[in-house]
Amino acid sequence: MSNLSESENMADAGQETAPIWINDLTVAYHRKPVLWDVNLVLPEGKLVAVIGPNGAGKSTLIKAILGLVPKATGDIRIYGRSYEAQRRLVGYVPQRESVDWDFPVSATDVVAMGLYGKIGWLKPVSRRHREQAVEELRKVGMEAYADRQISQLSGGQQQRVFLARALAQDAQVYFMDEPFAGVDVATEKAIVALLKELKTAGKTCVVVHHDLQTVTTYFDHVVLLNMRVVAAGPVEEVFTEENLKKTYGGKLTLLSQALHKYAQQPGIGTGGTKGGHR
Amino acid sequence: MPGSSIKRMVSQGWGWIAAAAWVWFWPELAHAGGLGDTGLQWPGWQELLRVLTLRDYNTRVVIVGTTLLGLAAGLSGTFLILRKRALLSDTLSHATLPGIALAFILMTVFFGDGKSLIGLIAGAAVFAVLGTGSVLLIERYSRLKDDAALGVVLSVYFGLGIAIMGIATRMETGNSAGLTSFIYGKTASMLLSDALLIAVTAFVAALLCLLFFKEFSLVCFDADFALTQGWPVARLDFFMMSLVVVVTVVGLQAVGLILVVALLIIPPSTARFWSRRLSVMLVLSAVFGALSGMIGAAISALMANLPAGAVIVMTASSLFFFSLVFGTNGGLLQMALDRWRLGKKVMHENLLRELYEWQEIAAQRSGAAADAARIDGPRLEELLPRRSWSFHDLQKGLRQLIRRGWLRLSPEGRYVFTPDGLLQARAVVRKHRLWEAYLIAYADTAPGQVDWGADTIEHVIDERIIAELEAGLPDWTPKAVPESPHELIRSGV
Numbered sequence: 001m002s003n004l005s006e007s008e009n010m011a012d013a014g015q016e017t018a019p020i021w022i023n024d025l026t027v028a029y030h031r032k033p034v035l036w037d038v039n040l041v042l043p044e045g046k047l048v049a050v051i052g053p054n055g056a057g058k059s060t061l062i063k064a065i066l067g068l069v070p071k072a073t074g075d076i077r078i079y080g081r082s083y084e085a086q087r088r089l090v091g092y093v094p095q096r097e098s099v100d101w102d103f104p105v106s107a108t109d110v111v112a113m114g115l116y117g118k119i120g121w122l123k124p125v126s127r128r129h130r131e132q133a134v135e136e137l138r139k140v141g142m143e144a145y146a147d148r149q150i151s152q153l154s155g156g157q158q159q160r161v162f163l164a165r166a167l168a169q170d171a172q173v174y175f176m177d178e179p180f181a182g183v184d185v186a187t188e189k190a191i192v193a194l195l196k197e198l199k200t201a202g203k204t205c206v207v208v209h210h211d212l213q214t215v216t217t218y219f220d221h222v223v224l225l226n227m228r229v230v231a232a233g234p235v236e237e238v239f240t241e242e243n244l245k246k247t248y249g250g251k252l253t254l255l256s257q258a259l260h261k262y263a264q265q266p267g268i269g270t271g272g273t274k275g276g277h278r
Numbered sequence: 279m280p281g282s283s284i285k286r287m288v289s290q291g292w293g294w295i296a297a298a299a300w301v302w303f304w305p306e307l308a309h310a311g312g313l314g315d316t317g318l319q320w321p322g323w324q325e326l327l328r329v330l331t332l333r334d335y336n337t338r339v340v341i342v343g344t345t346l347l348g349l350a351a352g353l354s355g356t357f358l359i360l361r362k363r364a365l366l367s368d369t370l371s372h373a374t375l376p377g378i379a380l381a382f383i384l385m386t387v388f389f390g391d392g393k394s395l396i397g398l399i400a401g402a403a404v405f406a407v408l409g410t411g412s413v414l415l416i417e418r419y420s421r422l423k424d425d426a427a428l429g430v431v432l433s434v435y436f437g438l439g440i441a442i443m444g445i446a447t448r449m450e451t452g453n454s455a456g457l458t459s460f461i462y463g464k465t466a467s468m469l470l471s472d473a474l475l476i477a478v479t480a481f482v483a484a485l486l487c488l489l490f491f492k493e494f495s496l497v498c499f500d501a502d503f504a505l506t507q508g509w510p511v512a513r514l515d516f517f518m519m520s521l522v523v524v525v526t527v528v529g530l531q532a533v534g535l536i537l538v539v540a541l542l543i544i545p546p547s548t549a550r551f552w553s554r555r556l557s558v559m560l561v562l563s564a565v566f567g568a569l570s571g572m573i574g575a576a577i578s579a580l581m582a583n584l585p586a587g588a589v590i591v592m593t594a595s596s597l598f599f600f601s602l603v604f605g606t607n608g609g610l611l612q613m614a615l616d617r618w619r620l621g622k623k624v625m626h627e628n629l630l631r632e633l634y635e636w637q638e639i640a641a642q643r644s645g646a647a648a649d650a651a652r653i654d655g656p657r658l659e660e661l662l663p664r665r666s667w668s669f670h671d672l673q674k675g676l677r678q679l680i681r682r683g684w685l686r687l688s689p690e691g692r693y694v695f696t697p698d699g700l701l702q703a704r705a706v707v708r709k710h711r712l713w714e715a716y717l718i719a720y721a722d723t724a725p726g727q728v729d730w731g732a733d734t735i736e737h738v739i740d741e742r743i744i745a746e747l748e749a750g751l752p753d754w755t756p757k758a759v760p761e762s763p764h765e766l767i768r769s770g771v
Binding site: 063066067068084087090092094098099100103104105106109110113116117119121122123124125149165169 | 360489490491492495496499502503504505506507553554555
């Protein structure tokens with residue numbers, strides 16, 4: 001591994017300044033490793049795609065950074081400090097399926113949730129906050145639906161509401177979990193335009209992505225993930241057929257089979273790998 | 279869209295009128311039900327007046343207590359069902375029984391009297407928490423899923439409670455007479471101090487629910503997102519469930535542990551039929567809960583042999599069934615009405631298109647300028663073979679269109695468009711052909727088959743979709759009605 005020392009140098013260099021710096025991160029559900037020894041430094045102001053096969057731990061990576069799943073080992077820094085100290089710099093777009101869209105709130109209500117951190121304990125959402133929420137909806141082309149109850153929106157529109165909520169957080173680094181999954185053309189265009197705008201404003205966006213065909217057009221940077229980081233770097237350097245083969249190829253089936261067997265042993269955890277902590 | 283908001287006002291309007299009518303006729307319905315023959319004692323006017331005017335201090339406090347209890351249950355219950363924990367509350371209320379019985383025995387042994395409400399409530403609360411903890415432990419460390427875990431804990435704790443209760447009632451001292459009221463609920467056995475305790479606790483719980491509205495709703499909707507923002511989700515969750523436990527245990531004596539869950543779950547479920555907004559839903563749920571508590575306790579005070587818990591739940595469920603039928607947000611009647619309106623709209627649009635196309639063909643045939651507007655309309659029997667509609671439906675539809683001012687019947691028995699009707703028909707035909715053109719261009723549908731595809735979906739296309747369709751079809755002239763991409767049906771012309 002000739003580039004190991006190189007990446008280690010890079011890691012040290014980015015520890016204080018990089019928007020995201022990850023050292024030796026391992027995450028396990030019920031003792032079954034899902035992410036393994038992840039080292040990653042992501043540059044500022046770039047659109048970063050995280051790609052990899054199903055069960056590669058893409059969502060888990062984001063959730064581990066955000067402290068939503070416990071990490072077995074590892075150190076994660078956002079602009080040189082722990083996530084807990086830097087919450088205000090981070091925006092989050094969860095997977096659309098993670099919430100109940102029949103919930104009795106309007107699009108504006110959901111977007112206003114992005115402001116709750118700023119509003120603070122026990123204070124009500126004021127008119128000014130609601131106006132700001134509608135403003136964020138406008139940025140994703142959803143102002144006409146501001147008062148709609150969220151179950152009356154299409155899947156793509158719901159996704160845009162989630163994006164608007166993250167915009168309301170006014171962050172420096174955005175984590176988006178599969179924002180392009182199952183959306184219509186209009187929404188896909190809106191998301192791409194929004195990503196470009198965020199990039200122009202110097203924000204860093206880390207996006208879990210599943211469509212390999214659009215990686216080169218939508219993103220500058222890519223992380224190829226399959227339980228560990230296969231490769232990470234600028235798209236033109238890293239997004240190669242060889243790396244894709246390493247990421248998606250069947251080489252790891254033996255490992256995952258062994259781990260599956262291991263997890264099935266009596267006395268070792270139960271349950272699947274999805275879900276995480278509530 | 280002013281039209282839709284007016285429609286909404288009208289549909290909400292009739293909902294409220296129906297609600298008023300129901301409240302108005304309620305006494306008559308109750309009498310008509312023949313309840314008088316079942317051995318229940320109907321109160322005299324004197325007594326009725328006494329209860330209704332709250333002249334009796336004891337009754338007044340009890341009714342205020344159960345009203346506030348219903349209010350608090352309606353508020354905390356809303357968050358409970360939004361957090362999808364309705365069944366957990368049933369389990370924790372059943373789990374209180376061993377706590378009540380044990381507290382009774384302990385208090386009897388140490389103080390000689392076991393019937394201090396505070397003591398019993400404390401025992402109930404401890405076991406409610408123990409029961410909830412057991413559910414969480416089973417879910418985490420066993421292969422059982424949550425429904426099985428809830429069932430196991432409910433029955434084990436309740437069984438244990440019944441057993442300890444058996445011991446408690448055989449004790450020589452301690453006066454266990456009122457203990458069973460915790461199972462079924464009985465306001466008659468409530469002391470004044472009990473009612474005051476319930477009222478104050480419920481009031482505080484209700485206030486806290488309102489105070490934490492923003493935080494609770496965030497945790498209910500998206501706990502992970504709340505966590506990334508730094509909210510102490512676990513603690514908020516615990517606090518939210520604690521309020522439910524508090525409402526449950528103070529409600530035990532009035533409603534009983536089997537039925538207290540109804541007061542937590544039915545009012546918010548009822549409120550969902552009236553609003554899509556959480557704030558409105560919360561207020562309605564509180565009102566429904568309070569009404570149930572008030573009416574239930576009042577009826578129970580009038581008729582000593584009707585247990586308060588049952589009457590409160592019956593009141594809550596009458597409100598629920600009324601809302602299920604008449605509710606403006608997904609009520610059965612509203613949905614039926616919507617279906618009926620859509621059916622009517624489909625019939626009218628089909629009629630307009632058939633009339634228009636009939637005239638198109640007739641115009642082509644006559645060789646005149648192919649302008650459908652210049653041709654006199656068809657007769658009834660000429661329209662009949664064009665679709666599979668019955669004579670009766672067709673006649674009814676045509677009559678409705680005449681009443682709307684879109685058609686008139688000429689002396690020769692022909693149905694002729696009015697200027698208004700012609701505009702409508704053009705819009706309908708245009709929508710139909712726009713959709714056909716879209717299907718041909720984008721969905722690879724054969725021209726011969728698009729008619730059917732368009733026929734089913736065209737009725738739900740709105741202005742916005744029309745605009746998008748037009749944008750997607752480059753060679754499309756605005757406003758004009760294009761020629762049909764397929765051969766028109768010629769039957770009847």
